[in-house]
Amino acid sequence: MVAAAERRIASAIGWSVFAGEGDAALFTSSVKSALEAADTHVKLRLKELERKAGKVGKRGRGGRVNFYQTRKEALERTAPRWKFTKDPAGYPKGAGLFEVTFGFDNGDVRNIVELDEMELPTETPAKRTFVLGKVPVKLVVVPGEAGRVVWGVSVDGETLRDKLLGTLAGADKTYTLTGRTGLEALTPKLVAGGFMYVGPTLARLMTLDPQDNDVEELRDALDAMPNKAGGRAIFAITGQEGDAPSVNFTTTMDELLTKDLLSLLRPD
Secondary structure: OHHHHHHHHHHHHOEEEEEEEOOHHHHHHHHHHHHHHHHHHHHHHHHHHHHHHHHHHHOOOHHHHHHHHHHHHHHHHHOOEEEEEEOOOOOOOOOEEEEEEEEEEOOOOOOOOOHHHOOOOOOOHHHOOOOEEEEEEEEEEEEOOOOEEEEEEEOOHHHHHHHHHOOOOOOOHHHOHHHOOOOHHHOOOOOEEEEEEHHHHHHHHHOOOOOOHHHHHHHHHHHHOOOOOOOEEEEEEEEEOOOOOEEEEEEEEOHHHHHHHHHHHOOO
């Protein structure tokens, strides 16, 4: 049950790469600060639960003591752990690797895996044992050229490295925007931009809760499309400063995705 949940979560995360103006060292420092703040929150929460358990214990309310103690033990088991590596192997100098491990146990995964994959616990609550699951997420920050910073997130470290290195100067064009057709909207100077394959992205997200009624309806809609929403949606943000500042957001769909959406409006 836990292993199935780990696989589903990893599949839903996939990989993501982002780029923008900025300083890699400053970006890395900000991520560190956020993770340290999360650690502090966990520590404060543990102290609070311990204090509440002690308070109700003095009043002879054993049931409430067990409630707070159970919550405290669950947080101790599943609180995120992280470590940071400066200049990780395989990346250019100045890169930073964050490895954040998110925990959960067999009490958390009933809505993640399908019923036919579940092994329901047979123990009574007093004898229940916990099986810990882990999702090791990697976040990598890489300095780009001309004041740019590139960062990415994935469970798969090798795939993430290939995608990040493919954004740098001198990389194989296979991994760059210039090596792809149909992405002309991303070539002008943009404030921000990107693209996604709609169907595969939705399919990964749907694995998180496949039994939900809305998910089933969405799956039926995708199955009814001639191309299964396998086309690309392109997002581009442009803008200008000055006396009349403006921001424009544009979404462009390729031919495959356009045909799929039209098929929903005009079913055969």
